[in-house]
Amino acid sequence: MIGTGKIKQYANVLDKPLGKGKQEVSLSAFAFLFSELVQYNQTEVDNISELETRLEDAGYAVGARVLELLCHRDKGNRRETRLLGILSFVHSTVWKVLFGKVADSLEKGTEQEDEYMISEKELLVNRFISIPKDMGTFHCGAFVAGIVKGVLENAGFPAVVTAHFVPVEGQQRPRTTILIKFAEEVILGWPMSMLCNSGKEAVNFSGYWYGIKDYCNKCS
Amino acid sequence: MPPAAPRSGDAIFASVERVNAELFTLTYGAIVRQLLTDLEEVEEVNKQLDQMGYNIGIRLIDEFLAKSNVSRCVDFKETAEMIAKVGFKMFLGVTASVMNWDADGTCCSIVLEDNPLVDFVELPDTCQGLYYCNILSGVIRGALEMVAMKTEVTWIRDMLRGDDAYELQVKLLKQVPEEYPYKDDE
Numbered sequence: 001m002i003g004t005g006k007i008k009q010y011a012n013v014l015d016k017p018l019g020k021g022k023q024e025v026s027l028s029a030f031a032f033l034f035s036e037l038v039q040y041n042q043t044e045v046d047n048i049s050e051l052e053t054r055l056e057d058a059g060y061a062v063g064a065r066v067l068e069l070l071c072h073r074d075k076g077n078r079r080e081t082r083l084l085g086i087l088s089f090v091h092s093t094v095w096k097v098l099f100g101k102v103a104d105s106l107e108k109g110t111e112q113e114d115e116y117m118i119s120e121k122e123l124l125v126n127r128f129i130s131i132p133k134d135m136g137t138f139h140c141g142a143f144v145a146g147i148v149k150g151v152l153e154n155a156g157f158p159a160v161v162t163a164h165f166v167p168v169e170g171q172q173r174p175r176t177t178i179l180i181k182f183a184e185e186v187i188l189g190w191p192m193s194m195l196c197n198s199g200k201e202a203v204n205f206s207g208y209w210y211g212i213k214d215y216c217n218k219c220s
Numbered sequence: 221m222p223p224a225a226p227r228s229g230d231a232i233f234a235s236v237e238r239v240n241a242e243l244f245t246l247t248y249g250a251i252v253r254q255l256l257t258d259l260e261e262v263e264e265v266n267k268q269l270d271q272m273g274y275n276i277g278i279r280l281i282d283e284f285l286a287k288s289n290v291s292r293c294v295d296f297k298e299t300a301e302m303i304a305k306v307g308f309k310m311f312l313g314v315t316a317s318v319m320n321w322d323a324d325g326t327c328c329s330i331v332l333e334d335n336p337l338v339d340f341v342e343l344p345d346t347c348q349g350l351y352y353c354n355i356l357s358g359v360i361r362g363a364l365e366m367v368a369m370k371t372e373v374t375w376i377r378d379m380l381r382g383d384d385a386y387e388l389q390v391k392l393l394k395q396v397p398e399e400y401p402y403k404d405d406e
Contacts, residue, residue, distance in 0.1 A: 099243075
């Protein structure tokens with residue numbers, strides 16, 4: 001029959017079985033697409049930091065979906081609830097699925113309690129990228145930082161994530177470090193949500209739980 | 221040295237570096253979503269996606285020619301077959317088929333058997349006019365323009381819009397005679 005390929009049609013996208021994630025496309029196809037993403041966003045901004053923010057937003061959308069996808073497919077609908085658990089999930093599982101390899105390293109910041117770093121010698125998205133001199137510290141890894149942020153935040157670990165070049169001695173190309181700085185409540189170990197006296201969900205204002213005992217802006 | 225023999229799409233795809241299709245799919249989804257937020261009008265998004273595809277196409281043709289070793293196609297029929305069998309395969313890892321030729325051989329359909337752009341995708345009611353894969357038509361148009369063929373590429377069927385396949389119509393508008401940008405005596 002003309003025009004009937006092997007794709008089956010589903011009335012609803014949710015009825016479609018999740019693929020195994022083994023399908024591949026060529027690296028150049030991705031590189032072309034990524035370069036269009038960067039170029040398009042360049043036309044929409046006035047400065048480097050806005051450009052990085054927009055790339056991060058695009059990555060965030062990817063990260064949120066990757067978390068959901070991997071939790072369904074690989075982890076039997078469970079997700080990590082511990083800090084180190086989610087970090088190693090990003091470093092190993094997410095990296096392996098997206099970039100075909102585990103990230104080169106995951107370290108804890110030496111000076112700050114709330115900082116962690118994922119380092120990669122050559123980030124996949126940077127492969128065909130060279131930064132013009134006048135763009136200074138711009139790093140396309142902002143997209144990957146956004147992915148990491150998307151995964152962490154949607155798993156309940158809000159964080160500020162940034163990408164940086166770190167020069168390595170004896171190497172021409174600097175390596176990339178994704179710096180993760182967790183929000184205060186993550187480090188202090190506050191619960192994600194609480195119930196107030198009348199059984200409604202309490203509200204968290206800048207780290208303090210309102211509504212647990214005396215005040216709840218949902219009840220009063 | 222004789223020219224190297226043309227390579228099949230499968231052989232090229234097996235030899236190039238590859239990435240997970242989900243990264244590709246989700247990144248494309250992020251782009252489309254960004255465009256929808258920025259441009260608001262679905263029509264404008266279609267246009268921008270086509271433009272992005274065109275930008276890709278005019279660069280992608282170089283890689284295509286370098287890696288596939290194909291020689292000049294004798295007619296538009298062969299060109300279409302090359303796009304479907306070699307082009308789609310080497311970049312996206314999928315095959316397409318060519319059908320529905322018109323009588324004078326200048327218009328045909330490329331039907332995709334598999335489409336890595338649309339995994340996880342469903343069009344909401346607000347985006348019914350969106351040609352989600354419009355980037356592909358731009359790529360074909362851009363690439364063919366670089367080998368001196370002006371084409372018009374339009375979507376005939378789109379599964380996201382409820383059709384039973386993805387079908388692109390490629391229409392050859394005119395073949396631009398080859399011109400050298402310089403004169404011999406200069």
